[in-house]
Structures are given as structure tokens and as C-alpha cells.
Amino acid sequence: MANTNDKLQELKGILAEVTDLNRAALLLEWDQETYMPRGGVQSRAEQLSTLLRLSHVRFTSDQVGRLIGELEEDLSGRPFDSDDASLVRVSRRDYDQSVKLSPDLVAEIAGAGSTARPVWEEARKEENFSLFAPYLEKNVELNRKVADALGFEDRPYDALLGRNEPGMTTAELEGIFAELKQAIVPLVADIARHADAVDDKVLHRGFDPDLQISYALEVVKRLGYDMERGRQDISTHPFESSFGPGDVRITTRVSRDFFNECFFGLVHEAGHAMYNQGIARAIDRTPLWDGASPGVHESQSRLWENLVGRGLPFWRHFYPSLRAVFPEPLRGIEAEAFYRAVNRAYPSLIRVEADEVTYNMHILIRFELENELLEGALKVKDLPEAWNTRFKSYLGIDVPNDREGVLQDIHWSYVSFGIFPGYTIGNLVGAQLMEKVRADIRDLDAQIEQGQFSALLGWLRRNVHQHGRKFTPNELLERATGRPLTAGPWISYVQQKYSALYGLHAARR
């Protein structure tokens, strides 16, 4: 019988191969979004399908199952934060998820997704939900099957949520969203009554695209994004993609007519990238080498984009150099006015365009509706009405059509439910971490105002980045901040920031 070390080496050898296949597939996808000529579609689909199939087959082999089982016994006494113990724990989680879904179900899901996608596009274009309804019904049914296959104790949504945010439960999220709703709904109404207090016309005055990109790149380098181990390219939808510790890339898009798109998009993606650039090299080529969860990953992008990049100290530092690059559009605008402009908040229909305050309401609505569909409390045919009612109730706006309403997101044309909460978790985790950062780095704002970001990045590296997937989101938060996920810090943050920005009554706060 092999000793523990031999078994660990055997498992790591296979996981390294699986990692290489997945990273190669990621590069093929990166190329598809950036440089691939139109003609390459078919061959690329073949290549991706082969790589991902080989990776899946290798990872779900009996050999891997046996090694994980034996190593769980061998390492049962190891300290909780040992790399090897975590590796076995996370491999077990991934392995179980992968083998529980039968190849037939996986194929059915893939087929349903590719069938529903064009119908969704058509329905959206035609503003006709009824075209899409039968396909969504099928997808709801398949989500139920996935939940059953993965298993759950209490709520079917737990199974779907657990795939993305390990250890997080539906009940826990419901509590958090209830708190959010209670705080945001009145804040949104208050802001709406003071809408004139903030003017963002300056952002639409026209900014040279090439200069926007080069300026934003200089900024993200200053924040700590290492371009010796990364690069930036253009794509339709911005994303971050990691091919290893030395190759973590970001993409952006740029609009002459709206400053925020490129600048805050690039800071956002650089936030993701700095996370991956900071993961310990000791866990490279294992399943541990990634963010703790999509939600925690989002916390890093939002933290840099919003809590840093949409802050007044940040613009006190950068605004003079920005104005030197764009003297014309920024004529007559001072730093504080610019800060106010990039923070304008208003209830809107479209999630991806929503501001910091209202964004989580868009997620809450989707979270509630996914749960109700899954549990049968809501029928697909009644979904548009439920959507519109909630928009009126939470954000105070009327949804004029399904294109700008229930049909706006691509997510439901694929099968997977349980993706949306990650965006809100990201916002909350970011604020919760930042509260602790401010306790540990007392002069953070002064540092930012002087363009010093290394203490902040160092804190994030030590407390978040280096660990990769070693800990679940709540374990990580407890280690870093002393408590599990909580909405409090984020609520305090937006209440204070937006009360000041919009001059709201102290009583409201």
C-alpha cells in the first residue's frame, strides 16, 4: 500500500494535468473573445469540446475518487489550514459535484441551453415572453433535477447555491437580503427625491478612446496590477482570465461617449486580476489555485472599482492627471464634482447599468424569483407580472416591456440558477473586508490620496488572495474579519456615502 506522500504526488500529478487542460481551454476562450477570426468558430468549438471532455474524464476517474478517499483518511488529523488537507477537501467537493451529475443530465442541460439561447434572443427582440416561456419551463425543470442530483437538506436552491458559494445557504441569504431590502428601499426613494443633487453630464462630453485606455492602464498599474504577468485587450464584454500565476489577463471595452465604461471596467477587471496574481504559487496547478468563490472574486473587483475607485480620496489623487490628459471635456470641473458625477445613483431597469445603491435590488428580485420558480410557488407564465410588481415595489419604477424587464439577462436561457447572488455577495464581502482594512490601516484615505496602494494590496494579499480556494467564503471572512458574511458594513457604507452625496436628512440615516 502506497504511503500518504506517494498518494498525494499521484493525485497532484493528475490535478496538474486537469489544470493544464482547463487553462488551455481558457486561453482558447480568451482568443475567441479577442482575436479569433469569424471563420474560426467551428474548429474552436471542436477544440474546446475535446479539451473540456478530456479534463472531465480525467478528473472524474475512479483513480481520483480512490485517491481522495484514501487521503481523507490519511490526512484526517492534519491542521485545518494545511495546503494538503485543503487540497483533498476541495478536490472532494469538486469530485462529488462532478460525478453526481450523470453524463446524460449534463448532455441534456447543454442541449437545452443551446436550444433556448436563440429563442431567448428572438423573444427579447420581439418583446414577447410567451415565445420563451416553454423553454424556461424546461430549464426550471432541469434545475430541479440538478438540485435533486446534487442533494440538499432543506431548500432545493441550497444545492445550486452551494455549487458556486460553498457553505452558503438559502436561508442565510434570505436573511441578508431582508436586511438589505429594509435599508435600500427607503434610501432609493430618498435619493429619487433629491435626484437633482448630482449631475453626471461631464461623463458624456466625449473622451478619446485610446487615451482612455492608456490612462486607465497607468492607473491599474499604480493600484498593483502587474503587467509583466498580465496584459489588456479589447473585447465586447470585459472579463479577466488566468492561465497561471504569471499570466493573468484583462479585457475592456471603451466608449467615447461615456467615461465610466472603460475606466471603471478596467479597474474592476484589474481587481479580479490582482486576486489571481496574489494566490500562493505553492498551490499552483491544483484546484486550490483560484478565487474562494465567484462571490469572493467579485468582492475584489468591486472593492477596487467602488470602495476605492469611486471614493473621494482616489479622485483627489488622480483627478489632476486625468484632467491633464482630457483638458477639453473636463474643463471647469473640479475633483469633487467629478467624484459626484461618477457616483450618480438612480433607479433603472437594467442590472448591468445599475449604480452601487440599486444594484443589489436587481439581484434580490432575481434571487426571489428563482427560488419561487424552483419551489413551484411561481409559475413561469406568471413570471413577467411578478417581475414588474417587484420592480415597482422595490425600485419605484414601471417596467415598460419584457425586453427591458424579465428578458434582459442571458442567464435564464442557460440552465443554471444560483449565479446571480454572487454579485451581491461580492458587494457585501468587499464592504466587510474594507471595514476591517480601515481598522487595521488607520490612515488608508490619506494613503490613497497620496496614490499609495501597497498597504491595502498587501492586506488583501495576506488575508484573501494568497489562500486561493483553501477556505470557504465564510471561513475566509471569519479569519479575516472575525465573523461570517453580514450586510451591516455595506449598508453603513452606502447610507453614509449617499446621504452625504445627496444631502439626505440625518434622520433617514
Added chain:
Amino acid sequence: MANTNDKLQELKGILAEVTDLNRAALLLEWDQETYMPRGGVQSRAEQLSTLLRLSHVRFTSDQVGRLIGELEEDLSGRPFDSDDASLVRVSRRDYDQSVKLSPDLVAEIAGAGSTARPVWEEARKEENFSLFAPYLEKNVELNRKVADALGFEDRPYDALLGRNEPGMTTAELEGIFAELKQAIVPLVADIARHADAVDDKVLHRGFDPDLQISYALEVVKRLGYDMERGRQDISTHPFESSFGPGDVRITTRVSRDFFNECFFGLVHEAGHAMYNQGIARAIDRTPLWDGASPGVHESQSRLWENLVGRGLPFWRHFYPSLRAVFPEPLRGIEAEAFYRAVNRAYPSLIRVEADEVTYNMHILIRFELENELLEGALKVKDLPEAWNTRFKSYLGIDVPNDREGVLQDIHWSYVSFGIFPGYTIGNLVGAQLMEKVRADIRDLDAQIEQGQFSALLGWLRRNVHQHGRKFTPNELLERATGRPLTAGPWISYVQQKYSALYGLHAARR
């Protein structure tokens, strides 16, 4: 027992998977040469090693060997040019080559190559061959081992040559090179005596790099390179890379101070690319989907670069638009003077900078020396002297040091001998095909002068491109031109072209 069709489908399924892995590896290499950040080196090496190992393991499996064996029997009556019969024949050739080299030998070769590479760089920098000599001795020994493992009837070089140029023998090549030497050596001497007849200073007058690239791209699109199924990027060493019928890319480099580098480099790579863009889709995702050999592939790049792109009709057509783009550097230069400039010939030390006439002499010297080393007629320690003596004898020039002499090429720091002849084969095949093209398309020059290239490209598609690797180089040449490889057409071509350019005596011709 499975029927023939089932076995074919089974084999094709595996070959498709192997193709996908190889194409994914090619994309990773393309990215490495174009966009990968410096930090990506280590992860990329891991990914490539995994992909290529999986591809090798899959292709050399017993299952593939058994299927090929059974299908050889099943298809023995099929017509020679049937896709399926060719597939089995070419798979057999590749399979035997792959399994004959033991994993140990392959690993030893890889190790020797990566050890020798930095020593070669050091020796070249220091102009000190003796540093590199022991590593080259090891590589010669390994080449002998490879030849023994692959097997040969007559000469060890046959085994190495056959890996690249199937069906070609050392004796056949020796005959061809003897003919070339007899014709070129006096021609080179003659040109040297009339060197003043051609002036190429105009090429060094300074050309805006961006305009060079955009102009060259417009030209290769006109030649027939389909950019909906391709693209162009910058790299240190230009290359062409194919990821499938719809994605065939080229790269280039550009120098402000020398016009030829970008323009003819791009036409050269587009020649390679048009070959792959023209392979029949019916043989996609099989080992047939590639050029017939490196030599035949080179024939397509050289044909477009030299036989078309360095021709007078070509410049009669393009020169006016070129002059419109570069009015300053081309001031006072007419089309014919420009044509003369880009064809200047002179004996030189460096292969990659050699002109059409002298290029094959550079290859001949390497071919002779590789053979003598392999057969023990020449010792590694005597190689520099042998190199220099031959340069004096064939090209009439003294080699001042080993850096510009025997140490100039990277090839010998890797193990593989038998690569160099492909470049000369490319030149000869190109001229042999072109002779037949001119017989079939009587007004070819008039078409070119009018910027019409579709008849030429169509001829190449029908007679060369579409077949991929279905035929050996000589089979392909016999089908297209009625005879196997011969030096005659190329010799006539350079003698006529350069006698006219340099005003040589008719007697010499």
C-alpha cells in the same frame, strides 16, 4: 467483428481528438510568440507539455495501431486517391514514426536540446565554437540513434529526411544539389563581376512601419489570402499557423530601414496560409489536413514571394499604389528600378538574409555537412574549417568568424538533422509548378500585371492545396506536372531572370 465503416469512424474519432489537442497546442504557441506576457513562460511550458503528451499517448495507443492494421487490409483495393485509403496510409506512416522512437529516446532528445540551446547561444555570442562542440557531438550521436530507430536501407540521412519529406532519398537530393551547384556557382561568380548593375539603396530610405503593414495586408488580400479566415499579428520571427480551415493566421515583423522584411515576409507567410486555406474541408480534423511536406509548404510561400512577388509584372501592377503610399522614399524611382532593387543578389554570410540565387548554396553546404557528420566522414571539431572552406569555394567569400559562420543557425542546437533541405525543395517545387502554370495559363504575366491572381490561385488550389497530405511530394508533383522533383525549371528561371537583371553574357546562360 466491426465492419470497415465502423472502424473508419472509430479511427477518425480518435484522430479528430488528436487534431484538436495539436491545434490547441499550436494556439498556445502562437500566443506565446505574439501576446503572452513574460511571466507566462513556466505555465505555458507545462500546458504545452501536457497537451502534446496527451496527443502522443492517444495517437500511439494500441487501439490506433490495431485499427490502422485492420483498415489497411479492408481498404487494400481502394483507388489510390481515395480520401480513406490515403488517411490510412498517412496514419500508418505517422504511427510507425511515432512508435519507433522510444519514450526514453524522445526524452533524451528533448533534454539534449534544452541543454544545448543556451550553450549554443553563449558560444555564438563568444564566437567560440569549441564551447558548443561537445553538445553538437552528442546531438550527432542522437541523430544516428534516431536514424537507427527509424531504419533505413542505404544512408542514415534517408531516415531523417523521410520524416519530413516522405519518399525523398539522400541520393536523389545529392543528384539535385550537384545540378544546382554546377549551375549556381558560375552564376554567382558572374553576378559578383557585375554587382554594380543593381542598386537597392531605395529599400533603405525609411518606410513608416504602420503603413508598410497596412499596404502589405491589402496586397495579400488581393493575392487571395482570406482574412475572414485569418489575421495578422506582429512577432519576432514571422510564421504561419493553422488552427483549422477557418482560422489560418500569419505574423510579420517590420523594419523602418528595410522595405523587404515586412512586405516579402508577409507575402511569404500568406503563401503558406493560402495553402492551408485551400485544403479540402472533407479531410479536416485528420492527419491529411496539412501541407504535403515542409518542402511543398515552402514551395507555396516561395512561389508567391519570389516567382510572383519579385516579378516585373507584379510591380508593374502594384508600384503605382505603393508610390502613392510612400511618395517620399520612392521619389524618382520607377517601377522597373524598384523591381531591380528588390532582386539584388550578392554572396552573403547569413542564410536568412540570402537572395534567391545564393540561398540554395547555403542549404547545400548544410546538407553536405550534416551527411558527413552523420556518416563519420567529418568530425565535429573539424566542422568550422569545413564550413569556411565550402563558403569560399561555393560563394567566394571568407567567413570572418563562427558567429557569422557555423554557429549562425539555431537548428543544430536542437537534435534534428534533415530540416534544411526542405527550404531548397521548396524553391525547386515552386519553380517546377510555375513552369506548368505558365503552360496552362498562357497570359499569366498579363493577368498579374492587371492584378488578377484568381486563375493562378485556382490552379494551385486544384493541383496542390486541396489534396493536403494525401500524396507524397513526388506523387503530387507527378500528378501536377508529369514528373518528380527536378532542378531544371528553377535553374532556367534564375539563369534567365538574373542574366537579364545583371546583363550577363548569353554564353554564360
